[in-house]
Amino acid sequence: xxxxxxxxxxxxxxxxxxxxxxxxxxxxxxxGGAEANVAVSLxxxxxxxAFITKLPKNDLGNAAASAxxxxxxxxxxxxxxxxRLGLYFLQQGNGIRASNVIYDRANSSFATSNAxxxxxxxxxxxxxxxxxxxITPALSSGLQETxxxxxxxxxxxxxxxxxxxxxxKKLWSSxxxxxxxxxxxxxxxxxxxxxxxxxxxxxxxTAFDGDRQHVIDQKSSFKDSMSLITDMYPNVHTVAxxxxxxxxxxxxxxxxxxxxxxxxYESPIYDxxxxxEVAGGDAFGAAIVHGFLHHFAPQDQLNYALAAAVLKLTIxxxxxxxxxxxxxxxxxxxxHLMNR
Numbered sequence: 001x002x003x004x005x006x007x008x009x010x011x012x013x014x015x016x017x018x019x020x021x022x023x024x025x026x027x028x029x030x031x032g033g034a035e036a037n038v039a040v041s042l043x044x045x046x047x048x049x050a051f052i053t054k055l056p057k058n059d060l061g062n063a064a065a066s067a068x069x070x071x072x073x074x075x076x077x078x079x080x081x082x083x084r085l086g087l088y089f090l091q092q093g094n095g096i097r098a099s100n101v102i103y104d105r106a107n108s109s110f111a112t113s114n115a116x117x118x119x120x121x122x123x124x125x126x127x128x129x130x131x132x133x134x135i136t137p138a139l140s141s142g143l144q145e146t147x148x149x150x151x152x153x154x155x156x157x158x159x160x161x162x163x164x165x166x167x168x169k170k171l172w173s174s175x176x177x178x179x180x181x182x183x184x185x186x187x188x189x190x191x192x193x194x195x196x197x198x199x200x201x202x203x204x205x206t207a208f209d210g211d212r213q214h215v216i217d218q219k220s221s222f223k224d225s226m227s228l229i230t231d232m233y234p235n236v237h238t239v240a241x242x243x244x245x246x247x248x249x250x251x252x253x254x255x256x257x258x259x260x261x262x263x264x265y266e267s268p269i270y271d272x273x274x275x276x277e278v279a280g281g282d283a284f285g286a287a288i289v290h291g292f293l294h295h296f297a298p299q300d301q302l303n304y305a306l307a308a309a310v311l312k313l314t315i316x317x318x319x320x321x322x323x324x325x326x327x328x329x330x331x332x333x334x335x336h337l338m339n340r
Contacts, residue, residue, distance in 0.1 A: 003042055003049040003289060004124060005131040006150065007035030008110040008139070009064045010086040012278075012318060018094040021102065027089070031067035032318020034133045034164065037279045040319040041286030041308070043072035047293055050074035052123055054113040060085040061109070071319070079117045082109025090278065093249025103170060105139070114142035120150045129289055130154050133164040134201055137180050138171035144180055151187035160292075164192040164285050165201040178203040185233040190292075192285045194242045198225045202232075212246045216255055216269065219243050226259045237261055240288050240302065242281060242309060250274050254310055256284065258302040265299050267306040268334045274313045283312035283320035287327070307331045 013027035039051040051073050055061035057080040064085060069075045086105030093099035105111055124130065130150065137144040154161050163184065167177055181201055185191070195215050199206055206221045226239040238260045245253040252274065256267040287308035291301030307330040312320040 004127040005035035009033040009036040037282035038286040054079040162190040163188040167200040174200040256306040280309040284309035
Protein backbone atom coordinates (compact mmCIF):
# COMPACT_ATOMS: atom_id res chain seq x y z
CA UNK A 1 0.00 0.00 0.00
CA UNK A 2 1.38 3.39 -1.02
CA UNK A 3 0.54 6.90 0.23
CA UNK A 4 1.14 10.17 -1.62
CA UNK A 5 0.98 13.51 0.20
CA UNK A 6 0.82 16.90 -1.53
CA UNK A 7 1.52 20.31 -0.03
CA UNK A 8 4.12 22.94 0.84
CA UNK A 9 7.23 22.43 2.92
CA UNK A 10 8.71 25.58 4.44
CA UNK A 11 11.67 26.73 6.45
CA UNK A 12 10.52 27.33 10.02
CA UNK A 13 12.30 29.97 12.10
CA UNK A 14 11.52 29.76 15.83
CA UNK A 15 12.36 32.26 18.52
CA UNK A 16 14.58 30.70 21.22
CA UNK A 17 13.71 30.26 24.91
CA UNK A 18 10.15 31.61 24.65
CA UNK A 19 11.27 34.97 23.30
CA UNK A 20 8.84 37.18 21.45
CA UNK A 21 9.57 37.85 17.78
CA UNK A 22 10.36 41.47 18.53
CA UNK A 23 13.14 40.35 20.89
CA UNK A 24 14.82 37.75 18.72
CA UNK A 25 18.34 38.28 17.42
CA UNK A 26 18.61 34.73 16.05
CA UNK A 27 16.27 31.84 15.30
CA UNK A 28 16.27 28.07 15.54
CA UNK A 29 15.55 26.59 12.13
CA UNK A 30 14.02 23.40 10.75
CA UNK A 31 11.84 22.37 7.83
CA GLY A 32 8.18 21.43 8.02
CA GLY A 33 4.69 21.66 6.63
CA ALA A 34 1.52 19.65 7.19
CA GLU A 35 1.80 17.16 4.34
CA ALA A 36 5.58 16.80 4.68
CA ASN A 37 5.07 16.11 8.39
CA VAL A 38 2.53 13.41 7.57
CA ALA A 39 4.87 11.83 5.02
CA VAL A 40 7.73 11.62 7.52
CA SER A 41 5.46 10.13 10.19
CA LEU A 42 4.20 7.46 7.82
CA UNK A 43 7.73 6.61 6.67
CA UNK A 44 8.88 6.38 10.30
CA UNK A 45 6.16 3.80 10.82
CA UNK A 46 7.46 1.71 7.93
CA UNK A 47 5.05 2.73 5.18
CA UNK A 48 5.75 3.54 1.52
CA UNK A 49 5.10 7.23 1.07
CA ALA A 50 5.89 9.90 -1.51
CA PHE A 51 5.80 13.64 -0.99
CA ILE A 52 4.86 15.94 -3.86
CA THR A 53 5.54 19.67 -3.86
CA LYS A 54 7.33 22.35 -5.88
CA LEU A 55 10.65 23.73 -4.67
CA PRO A 56 13.15 26.31 -5.93
CA LYS A 57 16.21 24.77 -7.54
CA ASN A 58 18.68 26.13 -5.02
CA ASP A 59 20.34 25.07 -1.77
CA LEU A 60 17.28 25.84 0.35
CA GLY A 61 15.02 23.80 -1.93
CA ASN A 62 17.50 20.94 -1.92
CA ALA A 63 17.77 21.08 1.87
CA ALA A 64 13.98 20.96 2.24
CA ALA A 65 13.78 17.86 0.03
CA SER A 66 16.64 16.23 1.94
CA ALA A 67 14.90 16.96 5.23
CA UNK A 68 12.12 14.51 4.34
CA UNK A 69 14.05 12.06 2.14
CA UNK A 70 16.48 11.25 4.97
CA UNK A 71 13.59 9.59 6.78
CA UNK A 72 12.69 7.35 3.85
CA UNK A 73 10.14 9.53 2.06
CA UNK A 74 10.25 9.32 -1.75
CA UNK A 75 10.95 12.77 -3.22
CA UNK A 76 11.85 11.85 -6.80
CA UNK A 77 8.69 13.43 -8.27
CA UNK A 78 9.08 16.84 -6.63
CA UNK A 79 8.74 19.63 -9.18
CA UNK A 80 11.39 22.35 -9.36
CA UNK A 81 11.12 25.99 -10.38
CA UNK A 82 10.32 29.41 -9.05
CA UNK A 83 12.64 31.54 -6.96
CA ARG A 84 11.90 31.06 -3.28
CA LEU A 85 11.09 28.68 -0.47
CA GLY A 86 8.21 29.61 1.82
CA LEU A 87 9.06 30.66 5.39
CA TYR A 88 7.18 30.84 8.62
CA PHE A 89 8.18 32.42 11.89
CA LEU A 90 7.01 30.82 15.13
CA GLN A 91 6.81 32.58 18.46
CA GLN A 92 6.05 29.73 20.86
CA GLY A 93 3.46 30.30 23.53
CA ASN A 94 4.38 30.58 27.17
CA GLY A 95 1.86 30.24 29.99
CA ILE A 96 -1.11 32.51 29.33
CA ARG A 97 0.54 33.89 26.16
CA ALA A 98 -0.57 32.00 23.07
CA SER A 99 1.76 31.09 20.23
CA ASN A 100 1.97 33.31 17.18
CA VAL A 101 2.84 32.51 13.58
CA ILE A 102 3.86 34.94 10.85
CA TYR A 103 3.86 33.52 7.30
CA ASP A 104 6.26 34.65 4.60
CA ARG A 105 5.15 32.32 1.83
CA ALA A 106 3.57 34.61 -0.77
CA ASN A 107 5.07 34.01 -4.23
CA SER A 108 6.91 30.89 -3.08
CA SER A 109 7.63 28.20 -5.66
CA PHE A 110 4.73 26.14 -4.35
CA ALA A 111 2.24 28.98 -3.90
CA THR A 112 2.76 30.09 -7.52
CA SER A 113 2.56 26.56 -8.95
CA ASN A 114 -0.46 25.41 -10.92
CA ALA A 115 -1.98 22.38 -12.60
CA UNK A 116 0.65 22.29 -15.36
CA UNK A 117 3.35 21.51 -12.76
CA UNK A 118 1.75 18.21 -11.72
CA UNK A 119 1.10 15.28 -14.03
CA UNK A 120 -1.29 13.42 -11.75
CA UNK A 121 -1.63 10.45 -14.10
CA UNK A 122 2.04 9.76 -13.39
CA UNK A 123 2.30 11.08 -9.84
CA UNK A 124 -0.59 8.97 -8.53
CA UNK A 125 0.48 5.75 -10.21
CA UNK A 126 0.52 2.93 -7.60
CA UNK A 127 -0.98 5.27 -4.98
CA UNK A 128 -3.65 3.90 -2.67
CA UNK A 129 -4.12 6.92 -0.39
CA UNK A 130 -3.82 10.61 -1.34
CA UNK A 131 -3.35 12.97 1.62
CA UNK A 132 -4.06 16.72 1.36
CA UNK A 133 -4.93 19.58 3.70
CA UNK A 134 -6.96 22.78 3.82
CA ILE A 135 -3.76 24.82 3.86
CA THR A 136 -2.94 24.19 0.19
CA PRO A 137 -6.13 25.61 -1.40
CA ALA A 138 -5.80 28.68 0.83
CA LEU A 139 -2.63 29.67 -1.03
CA SER A 140 -4.00 30.32 -4.54
CA SER A 141 -6.78 29.67 -7.02
CA GLY A 142 -4.26 27.74 -9.12
CA LEU A 143 -3.70 25.28 -6.31
CA GLN A 144 -7.46 24.95 -5.82
CA GLU A 145 -7.74 23.90 -9.46
CA THR A 146 -4.79 21.55 -9.01
CA UNK A 147 -6.38 19.82 -6.01
CA UNK A 148 -9.73 19.40 -7.73
CA UNK A 149 -8.03 17.85 -10.75
CA UNK A 150 -6.16 15.43 -8.51
CA UNK A 151 -9.12 14.29 -6.39
CA UNK A 152 -11.30 13.74 -9.45
CA UNK A 153 -8.60 11.44 -10.83
CA UNK A 154 -8.46 9.68 -7.46
CA UNK A 155 -12.17 8.98 -7.63
CA UNK A 156 -11.81 7.54 -11.13
CA UNK A 157 -9.03 5.20 -9.98
CA UNK A 158 -10.46 4.25 -6.56
CA UNK A 159 -7.70 6.07 -4.66
CA UNK A 160 -8.78 6.97 -1.13
CA UNK A 161 -8.66 10.74 -0.52
CA UNK A 162 -7.74 11.87 3.00
CA UNK A 163 -8.47 15.53 3.71
CA UNK A 164 -7.29 17.37 6.81
CA UNK A 165 -9.61 20.37 6.75
CA UNK A 166 -7.35 22.48 8.93
CA UNK A 167 -8.35 26.14 8.66
CA UNK A 168 -5.80 28.94 8.76
CA LYS A 169 -7.46 32.34 9.18
CA LYS A 170 -4.22 34.12 8.27
CA LEU A 171 -4.39 32.56 4.79
CA TRP A 172 -8.05 32.89 3.78
CA SER A 173 -11.53 33.66 5.04
CA SER A 174 -14.03 31.17 6.38
CA UNK A 175 -16.37 32.01 3.50
CA UNK A 176 -13.68 31.13 0.96
CA UNK A 177 -12.82 27.91 2.81
CA UNK A 178 -16.46 26.83 2.94
CA UNK A 179 -16.96 27.59 -0.77
CA UNK A 180 -13.94 25.53 -1.79
CA UNK A 181 -14.73 22.65 0.56
CA UNK A 182 -18.17 22.36 -0.98
CA UNK A 183 -16.40 21.59 -4.28
CA UNK A 184 -13.77 19.26 -2.79
CA UNK A 185 -15.72 17.20 -0.27
CA UNK A 186 -17.71 15.06 -2.75
CA UNK A 187 -14.36 13.44 -3.61
CA UNK A 188 -13.15 12.97 -0.01
CA UNK A 189 -13.36 9.62 1.80
CA UNK A 190 -11.64 10.32 5.12
CA UNK A 191 -12.02 13.74 6.74
CA UNK A 192 -9.91 15.01 9.62
CA UNK A 193 -11.33 18.14 11.23
CA UNK A 194 -10.39 19.21 14.73
CA UNK A 195 -12.36 21.11 17.33
CA UNK A 196 -11.30 24.61 16.32
CA UNK A 197 -11.82 24.06 12.57
CA UNK A 198 -15.27 22.53 12.10
CA UNK A 199 -17.29 25.74 12.01
CA UNK A 200 -14.77 27.80 10.01
CA UNK A 201 -14.01 25.10 7.42
CA UNK A 202 -17.55 23.88 6.79
CA UNK A 203 -19.86 26.63 8.01
CA UNK A 204 -21.43 24.18 10.43
CA UNK A 205 -22.82 25.90 13.51
CA THR A 206 -21.92 24.01 16.68
CA ALA A 207 -23.25 24.36 20.21
CA PHE A 208 -19.68 24.95 21.41
CA ASP A 209 -19.65 28.12 23.52
CA GLY A 210 -16.04 29.09 22.79
CA ASP A 211 -14.65 28.25 26.24
CA ARG A 212 -11.30 26.64 25.34
CA GLN A 213 -10.85 25.28 28.86
CA HIS A 214 -14.01 23.13 28.68
CA VAL A 215 -14.14 21.84 25.11
CA ILE A 216 -14.16 18.15 26.05
CA ASP A 217 -17.28 18.72 28.16
CA GLN A 218 -19.03 19.77 24.97
CA LYS A 219 -17.90 16.89 22.76
CA SER A 220 -21.49 15.95 21.94
CA SER A 221 -21.68 19.16 19.90
CA PHE A 222 -18.69 18.07 17.84
CA LYS A 223 -20.18 14.61 17.38
CA ASP A 224 -23.28 16.21 15.89
CA SER A 225 -21.11 18.21 13.50
CA MET A 226 -19.12 15.13 12.47
CA SER A 227 -22.35 13.28 11.71
CA LEU A 228 -23.55 16.22 9.65
CA ILE A 229 -20.40 16.03 7.51
CA THR A 230 -21.16 12.41 6.60
CA ASP A 231 -24.79 13.34 5.91
CA MET A 232 -23.71 16.17 3.59
CA TYR A 233 -21.03 14.11 1.81
CA PRO A 234 -21.95 10.40 1.54
CA ASN A 235 -18.52 9.46 0.11
CA VAL A 236 -17.00 10.27 3.52
CA HIS A 237 -16.92 7.03 5.51
CA THR A 238 -14.67 8.29 8.33
CA VAL A 239 -14.40 11.55 10.26
CA ALA A 240 -11.82 11.98 13.01
CA UNK A 241 -11.31 14.91 15.36
CA UNK A 242 -8.98 15.91 18.18
CA UNK A 243 -10.82 17.67 21.01
CA UNK A 244 -8.81 19.65 23.56
CA UNK A 245 -9.15 21.58 26.78
CA UNK A 246 -6.44 24.25 26.64
CA UNK A 247 -5.49 25.74 29.99
CA UNK A 248 -2.25 27.41 28.90
CA UNK A 249 0.30 27.15 26.11
CA UNK A 250 1.98 24.31 28.00
CA UNK A 251 -0.95 22.52 29.64
CA UNK A 252 -4.06 20.88 28.28
CA UNK A 253 -6.14 17.74 28.03
CA UNK A 254 -6.38 15.93 24.72
CA UNK A 255 -8.88 13.36 23.53
CA UNK A 256 -10.19 12.32 20.12
CA UNK A 257 -13.35 11.15 18.39
CA UNK A 258 -13.77 8.83 15.42
CA UNK A 259 -16.92 8.41 13.37
CA UNK A 260 -16.57 5.40 11.12
CA UNK A 261 -19.42 3.79 9.23
CA UNK A 262 -21.96 5.62 11.43
CA UNK A 263 -20.47 4.48 14.73
CA UNK A 264 -18.63 6.71 17.21
CA TYR A 265 -15.47 5.80 19.10
CA GLU A 266 -13.78 7.82 21.85
CA SER A 267 -10.12 7.75 22.88
CA PRO A 268 -8.70 8.05 26.40
CA ILE A 269 -7.98 11.54 27.73
CA TYR A 270 -4.36 12.62 28.16
CA ASP A 271 -3.39 15.37 30.59
CA UNK A 272 -0.48 16.94 28.73
CA UNK A 273 2.46 19.12 29.51
CA UNK A 274 3.37 20.40 26.06
CA UNK A 275 7.02 21.00 25.19
CA UNK A 276 6.51 21.49 21.45
CA GLU A 277 3.15 22.75 20.29
CA VAL A 278 3.41 22.20 16.53
CA ALA A 279 2.14 19.36 14.30
CA GLY A 280 0.26 17.18 16.78
CA GLY A 281 -2.63 17.12 14.32
CA ASP A 282 -0.34 15.97 11.51
CA ALA A 283 0.94 13.11 13.67
CA PHE A 284 -2.68 12.18 14.40
CA GLY A 285 -3.61 12.20 10.70
CA ALA A 286 -0.61 10.09 9.72
CA ALA A 287 -1.46 7.53 12.40
CA ILE A 288 -5.10 7.37 11.26
CA VAL A 289 -3.86 6.50 7.76
CA HIS A 290 -1.38 4.00 9.23
CA GLY A 291 -4.31 2.32 10.96
CA PHE A 292 -6.12 1.90 7.65
CA LEU A 293 -2.99 0.58 5.94
CA HIS A 294 -2.55 -2.06 8.63
CA HIS A 295 -6.23 -2.89 9.19
CA PHE A 296 -6.51 -1.72 12.79
CA ALA A 297 -9.87 -2.08 14.47
CA PRO A 298 -11.49 1.37 14.72
CA GLN A 299 -10.99 1.75 18.48
CA ASP A 300 -7.35 0.73 18.19
CA GLN A 301 -6.91 3.07 15.24
CA LEU A 302 -8.20 6.03 17.23
CA ASN A 303 -6.21 5.22 20.38
CA TYR A 304 -3.05 4.74 18.32
CA ALA A 305 -3.56 8.05 16.50
CA LEU A 306 -4.04 10.08 19.66
CA ALA A 307 -1.05 8.41 21.30
CA ALA A 308 1.02 9.45 18.26
CA ALA A 309 -0.29 13.01 18.53
CA VAL A 310 0.46 13.47 22.23
CA LEU A 311 3.88 11.88 21.78
CA LYS A 312 4.62 14.44 19.05
CA LEU A 313 3.99 17.20 21.57
CA THR A 314 7.14 16.10 23.38
CA ILE A 315 9.33 16.27 20.25
CA UNK A 316 10.76 19.60 19.01
CA UNK A 317 10.45 20.50 15.34
CA UNK A 318 7.67 19.69 12.89
CA UNK A 319 8.35 16.01 12.27
CA UNK A 320 7.01 13.25 14.52
CA UNK A 321 10.01 10.95 14.85
CA UNK A 322 8.24 8.50 17.15
CA UNK A 323 8.45 4.82 16.29
CA UNK A 324 5.62 2.30 16.32
CA UNK A 325 7.06 0.79 19.52
CA UNK A 326 7.12 4.17 21.26
CA UNK A 327 3.52 4.88 20.28
CA UNK A 328 2.42 1.50 21.59
CA UNK A 329 4.29 2.15 24.83
CA UNK A 330 2.31 5.37 25.32
CA UNK A 331 -0.89 3.41 24.71
CA UNK A 332 0.17 0.79 27.21
CA UNK A 333 0.99 3.40 29.85
CA UNK A 334 -2.54 4.77 29.45
CA UNK A 335 -3.97 1.29 29.93
CA HIS A 336 -5.15 0.91 26.32
CA LEU A 337 -3.49 -2.06 24.66
CA MET A 338 -4.21 -2.91 21.05
CA ASN A 339 -6.27 -5.96 20.26
CA ARG A 340 -3.86 -7.27 17.65
